[in-house]
Amino acid sequence: FGFDHAPEDHRGQFNLFAPRSSDSEASDESDSGGGAVAEVPLVIYRKPSPIQESLAPAPVELWWMEELVARPAPPITRPIEGPRLSFSTSATELRMRRLDPEAWKLRYGQGVVPGPEFARQATAGSRLPATVRGTLIHTVLERLEAESELARILGEAIAGLDAPESETLLEPGSAYREALRKEIEAVVRSEEWAHYVEGEHWRELPFLHLLGPREWRLGAYDLFQPGREEDAERVPRVVDFKTHEIGAEEVPDTAATYAIQAAVYREAAATILDRPVQVSLHFTHPNVAIDV
Secondary structure (H helix, E strand, O other): OOOOOOOOOOOOEOOOOOOOOOOHHHHHHHHOOOOOOOOOOOOOOEOOOOOOOOOOOOOOOOHHHHHOOOOOOOHHHOOOOOOOOOOEEEHHHHHHHHHOHHHHHHHHHOOOOOHHHHOOOOOOOOOOOHHHHHHHHHHHHHHOOOHHHHHHHHHHHHHOOOOHHHOOOOOOOOHHHHHHHHHHHHHHOOHHHHHHOOOOOEEEEEEEEEEEOOEEEEEEEEEEEOOOOOOOOOOOEEEEEEOOOOOHHHHHHHHHOOHHHHHHHHHHHHHHHOOOOEEEEEEOOOOEEEEO
16 A cells, blocks of 8 residues: 555645545445445655654643533542441530540540540649549539538538549648638529529439431530420520639630530420520639520
């Protein structure tokens, strides 16, 4: 092929798409509309000169981008989601997941307890660990019925603590124990506490709220007052006691970090009662209550 006619056109190269004049059979099929195309080996001849030495850059056209349509990534390219560890979630877990994702992953995803909680230091310090302090105050406020019982219930709560490193700090007559007693005493003498325990109420009341299929919220109210339907001004109230050792000026900012917890408490109680519910945080150290 290529020797029975001029192997090149006037530009010095063979036209790949030129019909073969010597192939009558292929021409007949093409003319008849049969659509058959003969596969013929091609040999391209090129003159020694001129030789193409450079390529001209093709113009960049971006019109085709206007035709692109955004679509979801195919399933095979999406991240694999692990199975849910539990169908129930607490307000504490939701708060930690929002404020400290790494700590949430360790505690709830991998079951790792922080070192200071897993093995507390045996040396006595100038104050109680936050978890021990919180457990102690909550225990007293849960069991206290009258102010006269405060000293006895505080002693029983201290005796029930599993915190040998705090025995010296909380021994009878110690300054820290007396300061702790006065802190709790100020709370139970406050006007807010009088409203909390007036009439029907529950302390450490557990709840379980179903949001949707396999999605539960669980927790416990430190103090819950259902209110009365005949008293429109006295709406149901959830009170959560916070034992942070902070000043009164720090209360608003600290309370803002508990917005998730307040929402969980409010939604659960409002669903049960079918009424609006008020959530209050009572910070025991400065003895300040704030609605959230």
